[in-house]
Amino acid sequence: MEHRNVYFDNNATTPLHPEVKKALVEGLEIFGNPSSMHAFGREARERVENARQQVASFIGADSEEVLFVGSGSEANNTVLSLLNCDSTTCACSLSGRHDLVTTVIEHPCVLNTARSLGRKKHGVHYLHVDRHGRIDLEDLRRSVTDKVGLVSIMMANNEIGTIQDIKEAARITHAAGALFHTDAVQAVGKIPVDVRDLDVDFLTMSAHKIYGPKGIGALYVKKGAPYCPLILGGHQENGRRAGTENSLGIIGMGKAIEMRALEMDAEEKRLLELKNALKEGIAKAIPDTLFMGHPEYCLPGTLSVSFAGAEGEAILLYLDLAGIAVSTGSACASGSLDPSHVIMATGVPVENAHGSVRISLGRENTMEDVQYMLEHLPQIIDRIRTMSTAYRRR
Amino acid sequence: MAKWTYSDKVKDHFMNPRNILREDNEAEYHGIGLTGNIKCGDEMMVYIKVDPEKLTITDCKWRTYGCASAIASTSILSEMVIGMTLDQAYGITAKDILKELDGLPDNKVHCSVLGDKALRAAIDDYYGKNGMEDRIKTKGAKIVCECMQVTDEDIEHAVLDGARSFHELQEMTKIGTGCGECQENAQAVMSGYIQKHFGL
Numbered sequence: 001m002e003h004r005n006v007y008f009d010n011n012a013t014t015p016l017h018p019e020v021k022k023a024l025v026e027g028l029e030i031f032g033n034p035s036s037m038h039a040f041g042r043e044a045r046e047r048v049e050n051a052r053q054q055v056a057s058f059i060g061a062d063s064e065e066v067l068f069v070g071s072g073s074e075a076n077n078t079v080l081s082l083l084n085c086d087s088t089t090c091a092c093s094l095s096g097r098h099d100l101v102t103t104v105i106e107h108p109c110v111l112n113t114a115r116s117l118g119r120k121k122h123g124v125h126y127l128h129v130d131r132h133g134r135i136d137l138e139d140l141r142r143s144v145t146d147k148v149g150l151v152s153i154m155m156a157n158n159e160i161g162t163i164q165d166i167k168e169a170a171r172i173t174h175a176a177g178a179l180f181h182t183d184a185v186q187a188v189g190k191i192p193v194d195v196r197d198l199d200v201d202f203l204t205m206s207a208h209k210i211y212g213p214k215g216i217g218a219l220y221v222k223k224g225a226p227y228c229p230l231i232l233g234g235h236q237e238n239g240r241r242a243g244t245e246n247s248l249g250i251i252g253m254g255k256a257i258e259m260r261a262l263e264m265d266a267e268e269k270r271l272l273e274l275k276n277a278l279k280e281g282i283a284k285a286i287p288d289t290l291f292m293g294h295p296e297y298c299l300p301g302t303l304s305v306s307f308a309g310a311e312g313e314a315i316l317l318y319l320d321l322a323g324i325a326v327s328t329g330s331a332c333a334s335g336s337l338d339p340s341h342v343i344m345a346t347g348v349p350v351e352n353a354h355g356s357v358r359i360s361l362g363r364e365n366t367m368e369d370v371q372y373m374l375e376h377l378p379q380i381i382d383r384i385r386t387m388s389t390a391y392r393r394r
Numbered sequence: 395m396a397k398w399t400y401s402d403k404v405k406d407h408f409m410n411p412r413n414i415l416r417e418d419n420e421a422e423y424h425g426i427g428l429t430g431n432i433k434c435g436d437e438m439m440v441y442i443k444v445d446p447e448k449l450t451i452t453d454c455k456w457r458t459y460g461c462a463s464a465i466a467s468t469s470i471l472s473e474m475v476i477g478m479t480l481d482q483a484y485g486i487t488a489k490d491i492l493k494e495l496d497g498l499p500d501n502k503v504h505c506s507v508l509g510d511k512a513l514r515a516a517i518d519d520y521y522g523k524n525g526m527e528d529r530i531k532t533k534g535a536k537i538v539c540e541c542m543q544v545t546d547e548d549i550e551h552a553v554l555d556g557a558r559s560f561h562e563l564q565e566m567t568k569i570g571t572g573c574g575e576c577q578e579n580a581q582a583v584m585s586g587y588i589q590k591h592f593g594l
Contacts, residue, residue: 311435313461314408317399321409330461331435331572339435354435387414389428389437390459 006324006369010209010362011158011186011302016252017211017363023255024213027248034245035236044247051254055218058257059203060194067219067237068250072185072206073109075219076152078230078241079181079202080113083122083149085228097149097178099123103135104345105162106154110183111341114152123147132294133162133346140169144176151180155187159329159342159358160293161302163191167198174199179225185209185217189260190268190299201225207249211363212256216249263363271301271361274370278359279303281374286381288391290352292343301361304329304343306352309391310384315357318380324373329356351390400462401496407466412473415441415455423455424523427515430508434541434572436460438468440512442475442483444520449480456512460505463498467506470494471513480517484531486510504542504568511543538580541572546583553587560584 007015016024027047032040034048049063056066069075083098102114104126118124125143127135135153144151151173156163170180181202187193188203189210195203203220207213221227221240233242282289282305292304307315312330319326329340331354339353359373385391398405420426423441430436437460443453454472458465471491475483488507492498498506518530535545544567557563560581564570570577 309459311460311464314465317408317462350433354432386416387411387457387465388459389439389457390432 001372001375004323004369004372006372007364008359008361008369008373009325009327010365011161011299011358011360012327013208013214014211014362015364016213017256017259019259020212020252020255024248024252027251030247030251032247034247035234044245047254048245048247048250051250051257054254054257054261055205056220058261059188059205059220060196061220062223064238065195065220065223067221067240068245068253069217069219069241070215070246072107072183072204072209072217074230075204075206075217076107076109076181076183077113078219079204080110080117080150080152081230082179082226082228083117084120085226097147099125099145099147099149101125101127101140101143101148101151101173101178103127103129103153105129105133105157105159105342106152107158107183107185110152110154127153129162129345131346131348132297133157133160133292133342134294134297135164135169137165137168137172141172141176144173144178146177148176148178151178153180153182155182155184155193156191156299156302157293157342158186159340160304160346161186161299161360162294163187163297163299165297166200170198170200186299186302189257189264190301195220195222207253207256210256210260213249213252216246216253218253267363268300271363271365274361274365274367275301275303275359277367278361278370278373279305281370282377285374285378290348292346292348292352292356299360301365303359303361304356305359306343306348306356307381307385308351308355309388310355310381311388312355312357314384315355315380318383319376322376322380324376327358327360329358330354400466400498400502403470403494403496404463404466404498407469407495408462411465411469413455413469415439415457423453425516425518425520427512427517427519429512429515429543430460431540432459436464436505436508438464438508438512440468440472440509440516442513442516442520444480446524451475451478451480451483454513460508461502463495463502464505464508466495467491467498467509468512471509475513480520480529484514484517486513504571507542507568538583539567539569539572539576541576542568542570544569544580549580549583550587553584553591557584558588 030044032044034045052063056063114124166182173180179201183204185206188205201222206217231242288308290306312328316328329343331339343353424444425442427440439457441455442451445452454475456468458468491506521529535547552566569580
């Protein structure tokens, strides 16, 4: 097969949807400050509010429950930082419940914020996960003590794709009197998400994982939920996030969500078929492989796999030379010398974390891409194993 | 196209690794050295054939489990040592390998540190098998960091070379950058040498 460029790293980020690109180019003309009262400002305000409506309706929320932020990381920081508010006179104070419950497989923006809280004498409890990356809801029930103000659990994991039972987790949390936040950056736009049905208090979204622009995310804050801004300043976003609105990014996010509303169901079904073909092909062509992530509760386009005796960075770079882009949980590619905390948390041997590869499919991928991958990957793994100290053909 | 992750030299050795031990003929080699371990993400095995008269390396083969820079550094090392005397080969440092590779990114330097250690282990193995134990220089050195194969002697040398903080020690030896379990012990060993040599 001829050389192709195949982008299989859609959980890292995605290419812009052509309709989003169009909306962004048109949006470049809208320069007014949405806070201005004149015609230029009103035009920008209208675009921003349209986008807010699109985002809100996609997740079953009201417009005034959605605020735009700079990233998923900012949204997560904002919510976790609510625990820092210890003023008894503050309307958003969490009435002295300052502890946090989260999981060991969260994104670093949650984990590092949680660690920072821990250093400030907040109690932080980390829920562990099983072999497939799911938390134990009984463990959650035991962990939400009367000191816990907030529970934060990601909806779908970025590395292995595992989806948690957020509805039940929120129910357990509320029964114990705490607030519930979910980082749904990898979920919104890939699987159905309805905030009323899930009954969460806070939910984090990002545009660039679903064919929108980078530098724009959104936070759902349930009506009446306690709230304190992370960024102080002007009155933008109803005083909940200071800084002139990123109107261009917001326009792009609105369009990306609008397109997801139209395309998600059919598209994700197609991605699941592609993923299954890929998974079967890999299992058939390559011995000694281990698939990570939940076999059923998993993002349609995410496949996490590990190859005995082959190190992840080497796999990534040989694939790169063949034109295929994936990511790895190997320490060698992380810059930190630590293998993926998510894969380690599932309890598989550390070799599997070093040898793990994440293939994340997106709307531009085709069956030809899958075939191209299946043509190259077995050779590459064989080649690496031939020179490996850690693999002998059986 | 943006620049590739590594130098052209690394790319070449990654794409066309030289001197891989392909056959199961380990027994034909006179010295075998293993360093690192899979848990830490890198493991290297070096096999040498030695001319017993001239004590020169006539052949060098290897196997590596690891990233692109680990593969490339063992590959280039195998080319460097053929024809060298055992003494010359023993003196090869990570710096020499780095230079041959036209450099590695800072966070990858530890991958090349393993190659020279595997080679010294192979030479020591040869010495041990041929009644030349007196030439084994690492004899008696105790491994403090299993992942990066750092010995107490390495720590002593680093201290003598100016390392005073654990961070500096890590910069110089990559100690404790794998699983991290040795860090406490390594700090104690380091303090001991600082005390011994500088009375601090």
